[in-house]
Amino acid sequence: MSDLLFFVEVSLAGLGSGALLSLTALAFVLIYKATRVINLAVGEILMMGGYFFLAFAAGWGLSPWLAIPAAIAGGALIGAVVERGIIRRMLGESPISVFMVTVGLGSVLVGIVELVWGTDPRTLPDFMGTAPVFIGEAYVSRKIAISFAVAGLVIAVFLALFRFWRGGVALRATATDQAAAYACGINVPGVFSLAWTIGCGTAAGAGVLLGSIGGIAPTMGAFGLSALVVVIVGGLDSVAGALVAGLAIGLVEAWTGTYLGGEYKLVFTFGILILMLMIRPYGLFGTKEIERL
Amino acid sequence: MPDAMKPARLDVEGLSLSFGGLRAINDVTFSVEPGSITALIGPNGAGKTSMFNCISGFYKPQRGAVRFDGEDVTRVHPPARARMGFARTFQNIALFRGMTVLDNIKLGRHAHMRTNLLQALAFFGPAAREEVELRAEVERDIIDFLEINHIRHMPVAALSYGLQKRVELARALAMRPRILLLDEPVAGMNREETEDMARFILDVKEEWGTTILMVEHDMGMVMDISDHVVVLNFGQVIARGLPHEVQADPQVVAAYLGSGDPAALMKRLAAEADAGAATGGTA
Numbered sequence: 411m412s413d414l415l416f417f418v419e420v421s422l423a424g425l426g427s428g429a430l431l432s433l434t435a436l437a438f439v440l441i442y443k444a445t446r447v448i449n450l451a452v453g454e455i456l457m458m459g460g461y462f463f464l465a466f467a468a469g470w471g472l473s474p475w476l477a478i479p480a481a482i483a484g485g486a487l488i489g490a491v492v493e494r495g496i497i498r499r500m501l502g503e504s505p506i507s508v509f510m511v512t513v514g515l516g517s518v519l520v521g522i523v524e525l526v527w528g529t530d531p532r533t534l535p536d537f538m539g540t541a542p543v544f545i546g547e548a549y550v551s552r553k554i555a556i557s558f559a560v561a562g563l564v565i566a567v568f569l570a571l572f573r574f575w576r577g578g579v580a581l582r583a584t585a586t587d588q589a590a591a592y593a594c595g596i597n598v599p600g601v602f603s604l605a606w607t608i609g610c611g612t613a614a615g616a617g618v619l620l621g622s623i624g625g626i627a628p629t630m631g632a633f634g635l636s637a638l639v640v641v642i643v644g645g646l647d648s649v650a651g652a653l654v655a656g657l658a659i660g661l662v663e664a665w666t667g668t669y670l671g672g673e674y675k676l677v678f679t680f681g682i683l684i685l686m687l688m689i690r691p692y693g694l695f696g697t698k699e700i701e702r703l
Numbered sequence: 704m705p706d707a708m709k710p711a712r713l714d715v716e717g718l719s720l721s722f723g724g725l726r727a728i729n730d731v732t733f734s735v736e737p738g739s740i741t742a743l744i745g746p747n748g749a750g751k752t753s754m755f756n757c758i759s760g761f762y763k764p765q766r767g768a769v770r771f772d773g774e775d776v777t778r779v780h781p782p783a784r785a786r787m788g789f790a791r792t793f794q795n796i797a798l799f800r801g802m803t804v805l806d807n808i809k810l811g812r813h814a815h816m817r818t819n820l821l822q823a824l825a826f827f828g829p830a831a832r833e834e835v836e837l838r839a840e841v842e843r844d845i846i847d848f849l850e851i852n853h854i855r856h857m858p859v860a861a862l863s864y865g866l867q868k869r870v871e872l873a874r875a876l877a878m879r880p881r882i883l884l885l886d887e888p889v890a891g892m893n894r895e896e897t898e899d900m901a902r903f904i905l906d907v908k909e910e911w912g913t914t915i916l917m918v919e920h921d922m923g924m925v926m927d928i929s930d931h932v933v934v935l936n937f938g939q940v941i942a943r944g945l946p947h948e949v950q951a952d953p954q955v956v957a958a959y960l961g962s963g964d965p966a967a968l969m970k971r972l973a974a975e976a977d978a979g980a981a982t983g984g985t986a
Binding site: 576579580582583586587589590591592593594595596597598697 | 791797813815
């Protein structure tokens with residue numbers, strides 16, 4: 411096999427996992443944009459999505475096509491309950507306190523999963539098939555190709571919604587100036603709920619895709635940290651930034667992992683993060699006057 | 704003038720608001736007549752902005768009521784007030800930066816739009832019609848009216864301060880207000896910008912007939928365009944009436960220029976509040 415072909419295959423795999431990073435990053439962006447809260451539990455919500463799918467598909471024996479929406483709905487429900495029950499009560503508290511609450515929430519979710527399903531990694535029932543996909547001569551794992559297509563589609567839909575749907579416009583308006591949005595008749599608390607519900611649903615969906623590629627485990631929430639790097643590089647409040655930075659970080663991780671060895675992956679990822687924070691602390695596409703934690 | 708915009712009457716009755724131990728507003732009562740321009744003035748810290756935030760629903764007063772055409776709206780939250788016909792501007796410009804002038808103005812209509820997500824996605828039928836109507840109305844009644852045709856596709860962040868204030872007024876007008884609440888509409892403006900804004904406010908009153916309540920520091924502007932002036936100091940009404948009456952009132956002069964003894968004034972106000980509470984109790 412030629413070196414070039416191998417490079418292309420590694421890059422395609424990188425883009426595939428990058429798309430999943432983008433999708434997860436989107437959950438951070440949605441929630442941050444609307445409520446100015448960095449929800450560190452996104453990774454654990456993603457994990458919950460994987461376990462919900464396991465419960466519905468393997469436990470209850472539902473068809474995957476029912477289990478996927480059910481898992482997404484489960485994640486969305488967690489988001490809605492957390493927003494209504496905890497985050498809204500903390501309106502006006504310091505951002506650090508709210509941030510810490512989401513850290514705690516992540517631990518609680520991990521605990522619940524370990525109690526219910528144990529600590530061993532599991533594999534998810536297969537629903538995508540295994541026949542490989544070829545782009546030209548390059549081989550791509552079918553699951554990664556499907557994940558890439560789904561993530562790309564979802565992000566495109568979100569971009570369109572932000573631009574054209576009144577709810578999306580309301581969210582953008584709320585993100586820019588809450589008081590003005592409130593005075594214009596926008597139901598700001600409703601926008602908060604919506605952002606948490608959709609954001610956590612998206613994370614749960616990403617969890618199903620990620621889990622079906624690499625299996626699920628209570629520790630898979632760490633994927634959320636890589637996604638957090640993506641969000642900071644792309645800009646905390648930018649959907650396009652999440653897309654671009656997710657693909658870029660996915661590529662960098664695939665290249666360094668293949669050519670330098672797996673132990674270099676995180677060095678490079680977080681190296682990029684540090685560089686970015688030094689040069690453009692508001693990210694590639696972020697709004698400049700973002701509050702710093 | 705667009706229809707469904709009958710000017711509203713506003714009554715503030717015995718309103719009190721404290722922040723912890725600090726009395727920002729103490730038993731204030733006044734009315735805004737339909738179709739009038741009423742100005743709320745007073746020295747810094749007199750409670751004007753607190754009063755304004757109670758009227759627009761951002762603060763909940765501890766006692767008293769705000770009535771909109773006789774209906775008690777004290778506990779109604781701002782989005783619901785927007786649907787009833789309240790529109791406000793802010794002391795510090797509160798526009799949606801990053802959006803164009805036209806998008807900002809159209810967002811003012813958010814509360815009154817009815818189409819749901821699916822229709823909006825499909826973008827035909829009612830959604831498209833509503834959008835076209837909205838655009839035509841905004842162009843005709845607001846953009847031409849406020850002379851901001853040349854900047855409508857510009858991002859608001861690129862505009863001068865005076866123009867940004869005018870876009871904020873445009874957005875408030877897009878809300879089809881029955882009462883327009885203006886929080887320091889000419890603060891920080893130069894003379895020319897102030898004169899323009901004063902003219903637009905008068906035009907709104909004359910052509911739309913909208914009831915207007917404004918908080919303002921610029922005395923010249925207040926005296927020129929107001930029908931009725933209410934003066935607050937230390938959270939209480941110290942004078943009210945026609946502009947020239949208020950201007951000549953010795954207490955107002957004292958409050959503004961500081962001649963006289965502030966301690967004596969506070970003592971007198973406290974006595975009046977006690978008397979008011981006593982008569983209120985026996986009635």
